[in-house]
Amino acid sequence: MTYYQDDHSDRCEFERPGSNSALRAATYRNPRNLPCPQCEAPNRLTPADRRRHYVCDECADINEGGGY
Numbered sequence: 452m453t454y455y456q457d458d459h460s461d462r463c464e465f466e467r468p469g470s471n472s473a474l475r476a477a478t479y480r481n482p483r484n485l486p487c488p489q490c491e492a493p494n495r496l497t498p499a500d501r502r503r504h505y506v507c508d509e510c511a512d513i514n515e516g517g518g519y
């Protein structure tokens with residue numbers, strides 16, 4: 452029940468081109484397999500994101516006041 456079956460299916464709704472997302476794009480060396488530290492949703496962050504103490508885009512939007 453994962454949304455990320457392989458490295459070619461990472462075009463997900465959380466990587467919107469042109470968005471203000473700070474998250475790193477998932478790659479085969481940097482899989483999006485870590486939970487968000489804020490909402491604990493699984494498979495939201497990559498190891499690079501975690502090193503930067505990021506949260507998922509949904510939480511980032513909430514933390515930034517809703518945005519849209």
Ligand SMILES: [Zn+2]
Pocket residue numbers: 487488489490491492495506507508509510511
């Ligand atoms: Zn989150």
